[in-house]
Amino acid sequence: MIKPNKIILLVGLIGSGKTSVGKRLAKKLNLPFVDGDQEIERAAGLSVIDVFKCFGQEEYRAGEERIMKRLLSGAPCVLASGGGAFVAEQTRTLAKENALTIWLKADLDVLYNRTTGRKRRPFLQCSDSKIKNKLQSYIDAEYPYYSEADIMVETRNEAVDNTVARVVKAIETYLNANEGK
Numbered sequence: 401m402i403k404p405n406k407i408i409l410l411v412g413l414i415g416s417g418k419t420s421v422g423k424r425l426a427k428k429l430n431l432p433f434v435d436g437d438q439e440i441e442r443a444a445g446l447s448v449i450d451v452f453k454c455f456g457q458e459e460y461r462a463g464e465e466r467i468m469k470r471l472l473s474g475a476p477c478v479l480a481s482g483g484g485a486f487v488a489e490q491t492r493t494l495a496k497e498n499a500l501t502i503w504l505k506a507d508l509d510v511l512y513n514r515t516t517g518r519k520r521r522p523f524l525q526c527s528d529s530k531i532k533n534k535l536q537s538y539i540d541a542e543y544p545y546y547s548e549a550d551i552m553v554e555t556r557n558e559a560v561d562n563t564v565a566r567v568v569k570a571i572e573t574y575l576n577a578n579e580g581k
Contacts, residue, residue: 405476410422410425412555428568433478436485479499487542502570505555510556
């Protein structure tokens with residue numbers, strides 16, 4: 401296994417598997433795991449839901465950008481970004497300079513199955529019947545940004561370890577193809 405000498409940034413929509421894949425990928429690569437949402441909570445002293453409720457979406461996103469700027473300037477790790485963090489131009493620019501970016505792409509049904517009934521997600525605070533429409537609007541708005549990632553791996557309804565194995569293979573293929581560049 402080739403070990404990247406930079407941050408591995410996992411990007412994707414809510415429910416794409418960034419945290420679950422990230423934790424196991426970090427263990428496999430013997431790198432620390434960092435969760436962007438947990439870092440926001442730590443900095444704010446509040447849950448993501450409470451940050452969102454108290455300060456609104458605009459301030460939440462500004463705080464997320466500050467956190468991502470700090471994290472993307474750090475040591476090699478596996479970093480799971482918040483769902484919309486990669487949409488910010490500053491974050492994408494820093495990621496292109498300092499990280500290997502991996503888009504965990506999931507289709508609407510996978511995202512819906514993984515997010516329905518979960519109340520800790522501030523961007524899906526609506527009735528379960530409206531979640532599919534909200535997720536589709538996020539797909540339409542954000543997938544063009546995620547497509548700028550170095551690597552894309554589809555996440556499916558499968559065991560997390562299978563997704564991790566496909567991510568590892570994609571990293572190896574990418575690094576081998578870009579060796580010496």
